[in-house]
Amino acid sequence: MSNIKKVLVVGGLISLMLAIFVGCGDAPAEGDEDKETIGLVVSTLNNPFFVSLEEGVEEEAEDMGYDLTVLDSQDDSSQELSNVEDLVQQEVSLILINPVDSEAVESAVTIANDADIPVVTLDRSSEGGEVVSHVASDNVAGGEMAGDFIVDELDNEGKVVELEGVPGASATRDRGEGFNNAIDDSDLEVIASQTANFNRQEGLSVMENILQAEEEIDAVFAHNDEMALGALRAIEDSGRDIMVVGFDATDDAREAVSEGSMAATVAQQPELIGSMGVEVSSDFLTDEEIDEYIPVELELVTE
Numbered sequence: 001m002s003n004i005k006k007v008l009v010v011g012g013l014i015s016l017m018l019a020i021f022v023g024c025g026d027a028p029a030e031g032d033e034d035k036e037t038i039g040l041v042v043s044t045l046n047n048p049f050f051v052s053l054e055e056g057v058e059e060e061a062e063d064m065g066y067d068l069t070v071l072d073s074q075d076d077s078s079q080e081l082s083n084v085e086d087l088v089q090q091e092v093s094l095i096l097i098n099p100v101d102s103e104a105v106e107s108a109v110t111i112a113n114d115a116d117i118p119v120v121t122l123d124r125s126s127e128g129g130e131v132v133s134h135v136a137s138d139n140v141a142g143g144e145m146a147g148d149f150i151v152d153e154l155d156n157e158g159k160v161v162e163l164e165g166v167p168g169a170s171a172t173r174d175r176g177e178g179f180n181n182a183i184d185d186s187d188l189e190v191i192a193s194q195t196a197n198f199n200r201q202e203g204l205s206v207m208e209n210i211l212q213a214e215e216e217i218d219a220v221f222a223h224n225d226e227m228a229l230g231a232l233r234a235i236e237d238s239g240r241d242i243m244v245v246g247f248d249a250t251d252d253a254r255e256a257v258s259e260g261s262m263a264a265t266v267a268q269q270p271e272l273i274g275s276m277g278v279e280v281s282s283d284f285l286t287d288e289e290i291d292e293y294i295p296v297e298l299e300l301v302t303e
Contacts, residue, residue: 059271099169137298163227176193
């Protein structure tokens with residue numbers, strides 16, 4: 001083959017390869033189609049329970065092929081409102097929201113409603129606005145579990161402290177309702193009932209004050225494990241022997257129960273709440289029929 005023919009052949013091959021390369025660049029690659037985006041507004045990521053909930057949402061969203069935008073409200077309802085406004089501006093397909101306060105969140109839900117963006121609540125409900133589904137544990141039943149356990153352990157009589165969660169949160173209301181339902185027919189006396197806002201440091205501080213004010217305390221029921229662990233620290237520092245029961249079964253609480261320093265905790269499944277939230281969202285977005293309330297099972301951890 002002459003040198004001229006060789007050059008022509010090589011040149012033709014190069015041209016063909018460039019054409020293929022450019023053509024591939026112009027065609028959309030498989031799987032590059034626009035994915036729907038789900039927004040998650042979580043009450044706080046400064047709490048192991050809600051970190052686990054967020055992880056459940058994230059893993060399920062990835063498995064189901066959704067993009068996910070996560071915004072932390074930092075236990076501030078005004079920040080929560082701003083977060084929802086941001087997601088509305090981004091035109092997400094659906095908003096999952098774990099409210100800071102079940103009453104205050106109504107404004108945020110209404111903003112999403114006005115933008116025709118569906119809302120699913122996780123763990124805590126909304127007192128207003130239109131919500132397509134609510135995924136949560138039965139907090140009333142969980143409170144009753146804790147109350148029944150304390151009644152049995154104290155042989156139906158004693159003095160009890162109740163550490164409440166964030167005022168206005170449905171979990172606070174429901175867990176307190178269940179607990180008080182369980183002890184109503186007993187001879188237990190609730191000698192103090194104060195909020196510690198689901199926070200460990202506040203649980204410590206509030207319990208220190210109660211210990212100074214009350215000479216006789218047989219048990220403490222805290223609406224979540226963070227407050228329970230704070231109260232436990234205060235009790236241990238005081239040298240007194242007081243039974244503590246929490247709620248959520250976080251890793252720290254399970255360890256305390258296993259060691260015997262905490263008597264029990266009601267086990268929620270935050271990762272399952274998160275993943276089920278994505279599942280019900282997907283069902284809604286694909287026009288499948290969904291329930292207004294999706295319950296997630298509880299159990300009492302005592303060892």
